[in-house]
Amino acid sequence: MRNPSSATRAAISLALPIAFLALGCTPAVNVTTTRQTPSAASVPFRTDVNDALGKAQLRLVEVRVDRSPGGPLRAQVDVSNETSRVKRFSYKFGWFDAAGVLIYSTQSTWIPASVPPGGMETIRSVAPTDAAADFRMQVLRSQ
């Protein structure tokens, strides 16, 4: 194999740091918040086996549930992207009554979402009726 010329070597030695710099300079959102402790409406959450968020390098930061002015519960889920690329996914909420029975609603559908690099997105859903007591959020990584 032929050895690379000095010009090629110089080009490679210049190109590599520029490439690293370029990667380091990928625009990213800085998330600033004054809150140090979980919100009063914060609830414990469980991530199931097929961890689509984790696989998409997204982190579920906080889940909040409270009662909306209109009556039904509303949920907010904070998702952060700690990578240097925009992360896309789809999510779908399903709400359950106190007995754990799914409440059918046309609100429940797959909704595309994205989180900017280094940023955070709050995914929201409002329960279909006042009888809703719990919810499930499904996440699919975008194709």
Added chain:
Amino acid sequence: MKMLPATSVVLASLAFLGACGSPPRYIEPGGTESVVSVGEVDIQDIKNAASKMLDSLLETGVLGRAKNQPAQLVIGEIKNDTSSQFDLGELTYRMREHLVNSGKAQVLTTWGSNPEDKIAQEELKSRSFRENNPSLGAGKPDYSLTGKITRIKRQVDRTHQMTYTFRLTLTDLSKSVEVWTKIVDMTKLGTKPGIGF
């Protein structure tokens, strides 16, 4: 006769290619396997808009403040100002299904000069005449639902960006004031339709 083998080869190739195409299958309506087109409103866009509209409507509790309970609605004009052809009932019926079936609202289909159900309105008029009761079924709805769907199109080389904006407004008919409004934007970027999102 020399053409026969060549024709056979072409036909066999076409049959082979045809066999390689994907067979039709059922998918979840508006699910993540759906076709995503840049220049059209897709079923998932309508479902997404209806879902977010309902979220907002239920969250504000505006229907619970109506004089009648459940709140009485009349569906007014909803304009489609996009070039995409679809029935606006795709949006409104998804919302109505939830609001009516959950008992949050009732839709008056016999009200106004352009009622949704003309037969029911005629029957109501006829009954009102027979029973000499002019106020029969003449209840005034609490709110009218109107709206508009628009698009903003931009292009760079072969890449198209299309933003569809769904706007709905609820007007209190006793005060003629807007009591709820919601905008849902959807932006799609691409060169051609694709499958899945």
